[in-house]
Amino acid sequence: MFDAVLRRRLDGPLASVAGRIDRSWVTPDRLTVSGLALGLASATLAAGQLWGWALLAWLLSRALDGLDGPLARRRGTGRGSPAGGYLDITADFVAYGATVVGVAVGTVGASAPLTEWLPFLAVLLAYYVNGTAFLAFSSIAERTGHRIDDGRSLSFLGGIAEGAETILVHSLWLLVPAYAPQVATVWAGVVGISAAHRIVTGYRTLREPSPGT
Structure with missing residues (x-):
């Protein structure tokens, strides 16, 4: 819901940071993989009830995830390579799903009754749909000419639950x-x-x- 507004406000700062880290050994794909590794680390730390460290790893993960696109654009690859977008x-x-599981293990326990897992299973089902x-x-949309071009590799239909809201909620349950x-x-x-709504x-x-017909 807030992604479009936040992207406009953060484009400048993220581009500035991308300029500072623009080194030959730093690539957009490496930032993506590093962000994934930190996301998985956050899930593992949450499962071990190390909540403060899990929150730090989660926020660093999302920061790296936000920098791969600006770095790709800085290097003249437009909205990024198809492989990079994929x-x-x-x-x-993977990071979203792993974090849900990690928080569930850390809060209700791996051996908890199914009823205690239901809220987290419901989140995973909602993510799937x-x-x-x-x-x-x-x-x-890509094949039929209905592409929504907002600078990203995919055509994103807006919704009330987008990236910004996901980062906020995942941070919230690590905080409390x-x-x-x-x-x-x-x-x-x-x-x-x-x-x-998206369906x-x-x-x-x-x-x-x-639009082309």
């Missing part, structure tokens, strides 16, 4: 793990609504004639 979105989904909706749209199940319950509902919007968009 790697980026895949890394995001939401991701399917926008990735399927992006693939078909005692309330993580309640946060997960609310968040699953928000992501579910966002998924439904309807994507269907309506693809029913319209292609």
